[in-house]
Amino acid sequence: MSDTGAGPRVLIADDQELVRAGFRLILTARGIDVAGEAADGAEAVAMARRLAPDVVLMDIRMPVMDGLEAARRVLAHDPRCRVIMLTTFDLDRYVYTALSLGASGFLLKDVTPEHLAAAVRLVGTGDALLAPSITRRLVERYAAAQPPAAVHRDLAALTPREREVFTLLGQGLSNAELAAALRLSEATVKTHVARIFAKLGLRDRAQAVVLAYETGLVIPDRR
Structure with missing residues (x-):
């Protein structure tokens, strides 16, 4: 256990094994419990129901079931769970959909170890990861094309x-x-x-x- 204190229980869902392994190492080194890993969206949903994690790190693009549908099912089953979407693109249009579904924020996959751990801890307390100003910029980009x-x-x-x-x-x-x-x-x-x-x-x-x-x-x- 690190001196930063115990953190939330986390499920990592990403189809890239190296990403999962890297995130696990980063989080466990900082005293955060990684409850499990999933390689696709369907597995993420099943594991979330079985393990009841506090936070799910959910890749947007995964085989079998994408991260958006997986996030929707996870949150529908357990509204107390917090989902952070993982993406390689800042202001990805899929992130807007994820926020609408109830995701608590998003992280780029090249996030620093310190930011990753801090983000998981923050969301684990029930707060939103995104600064409202960033969320606003994201929403404006994709809501502007729609009539009010x-x-x-x-x-x-x-x-x-x-x-x-x-x-x-x-x-x-x-x-x-x-x-x-x-x-x-x-x-x-x-x-x-x-x-x-x-x-x-x-x-x-x-x-x-x-x-x-x-x-x-x-x-x-x-x-």
Whole structure:
């Protein structure tokens, strides 16, 4: 066990054996328990159900079943599980779909060992890996091609203040920035954000940004 403390239990799903072995070495050396490895999406789903990991590192492109479908099935079976998508392309269009499905973020496969371990620990606490600003850039790229959707009926559950907070949250503002913009304390902002997540069934801030665009509450920059 490393001096950084125990981490979440992780399942690594990638069709490249060297990638799996490398990630296992990196994580175990830092005191993070690797519960298992899967070589394709179908195996990842089966192992996730059997092992109940806290975090799944899921490659997007895999044989038998791709990472998107595997992530969807894993999250449908265990909403408490956190999925980090692995990709070789920054702002991959598939990552946008993965975030919509409930993935907590993405990592490039050439990630540094320190960043990999930190990302797994962060997501394991229930937080989103992506900075909202990065998520916003990703969403804008792929939402801009679509016409603005009608505001989703679920947003009717929000109070006027919560809707205001959600709109700014969808624009990528942090809690500190939200507090400054609305002249509220950070504690009050955190309460609003928690209530918004509960009412809309959101897992984290990354998914909140995606929903804000998909509902038309925030309009992509079409320049």
